[in-house]
Amino acid sequence: MPERIVTVNVYAKILAVLLILTATTCAVSYIDMGRMNLVVMVLIACAKASLVALIFMHLRYSRHLMSIVAVGALFWLGILVALTLGDYLTRGWQ
């Protein structure tokens, strides 16, 4: 399968975005938003991970099978989180 060529320019832009997001994370940690701090940081982290997977790891330019694999892996992580929370959220004694 011929690989779509991604220009260095695109990589550079994505790198810049990633660095800005990292700076944002740092900045957010200085603002006290209570529980929302965590939410914002996780959202930023997810955005960064998506960029890396889609662009740097070429998921955007690959066959659908690759996306299925990636989503499947996330789903598997979801199983871990869901059943573990199934424990923590139903503990009568806590």
Place this chain on the structure above:
Amino acid sequence: MGAVTTKTEEVQENYLNAEYGWKSWLFTTDHKRIGLLYLVSITLFFFLGGLFALLIRLDLLTPPGDMMSSEAYNKMFSMHGIIMVFFFLIPSIPAVLGNFVIPMMIGARDVAFPRLNLLSWYLFNIGGLCMLYAVVNGGVDTGWTFYPPYSSNFSNTNVAMAVTAIFIAGFSSIVTGLNFIITIHTMRAPGMTWFRLPLFIWSLYATSLIQVLGTPILAISLALVAAERLLHLGVFDPAYGGDPVLFQHIFWFYSHPAVYIMVLPSMGVVSELIPTFARKIIYGYKVVAAASVAIAIFSFLVWGHHMFVSGQSIFIGMVFSLLSYAVAIPSAVKVFNWTATLYKSSVSFQTPMLYAFGFIGLFTIGGLTGLFVAALGVNIHVTDTYFIIAHFHYIMVGGAVMGYLGGIHYWWPKISGRMYPEIWGKLAALTIFVGFNLTFFPQFILGYLGMPRRYHAYPPEFEMLNVLSTAGASILGVGYILPLIYLAWSMRYGEKAGPNPWFATGLEWRTPSPPPKKNFLETPVVTWEAYDISGQPDLVERLHNEDRIYKSALQAEERKREELGVETPAEGA
């Protein structure tokens, strides 16, 4: 077959004699040689792990356990477990037999990424060396499960090093799994459709899925333990705001599926052995294939059955108990299908088949006691007793190791080009079966009576059963050393095997033994269904002419027809 047949007395070029010298082995990318490299590595670890087992059993020969201190005993069972699980059982069938036969079975010339394959062997050995360093540097005492706080604030042994060792070896497991998945997807010979694949391939495919999806989680859990120890991050230690039960969740998310990494490949071997030695197509091919994949998926949903007494909620305990009962179904389906295949078949009791029978019986006992311990109430009585030890040894030793040895004997003619001595083979199989049961059956009773696991001493009323168990272990030890000796002997003195000594149907048997460097003289084309002897006319002819059992079965069938006055069915019916 091939257009150019070399003279028979000439030694044919094969993967063993194509190149010589240590470099030709250490830098090889040939999947067959890499399989043998793995064989050497894991055999060393098997006997090292076995040595620790021997010391454990010796200590338990007497009630006061006067051989070792409890600290030394903790280290013995920990190192035994870690080495057997991570450095022997997990790589055993996939990395040795899988590497050797998968490409040949699907009609390929190598795996998809041969150099990655070699890398996996190096990673395994680097991990292995780290482990050996941890062993000689004073050992580990956490148990193979590394639960905090044993592995965190209460441990002053080589936890970080042992964890690093498993972390590295884990990557070799991931790489092997990935390689197999891609090989099976992309490198099948013309005509080798998904439903013509041997069942060994299906079960290794399922195993590889678990390796790829599960092992990273193990790596994460171990990395977190190391990070907590070294950097005092609060993950599992309540003193830093962590939660020790969280470790158990993450650890068992990998480690329950890991028990299927160990047993699924053995099921695959058995699915090869039964049709071959019963001279019959497997009963319910698609069901057996689907059961492998179902096991791989369901195995990720039951981990909490290891945590019934950990303090997890009653609700999730019930969910995990229920799901555990569900995961037993596909395993049971396989057992029924193997048994149904045997019905009215012509069985020949050669060594690999003895191991297959051993597997079925012992795995069934292991699996059924799994249902005992998956019941919430019973579990509270037997958890952390010798009942658990017996349960998982029936599956991991009675099941997985039996399948591994069966597979080694079955493919030995292909690997070495020589037959092993059949009488010795049978003797060893029998010794192992007797020794195994004598070692582990008493442990069911001990556990039921309440003897806890992981203690170096016990009350005198348990002495009798413990002595039996230790006696069994020494028989088992002899049984494991025998194959080492006669297989080595046979490499030189064994009878020449020929391409297909078992009249088996797989593609790996349609090439010389040992196979040429590139597996096949010409690319095979598959026109028959899996295990269907009638699809290969040359094989049918050989069976008619050479195989006593097949002939007598045919004759018996004819006689019966005559007695009943049934007309011989038309050709091909």
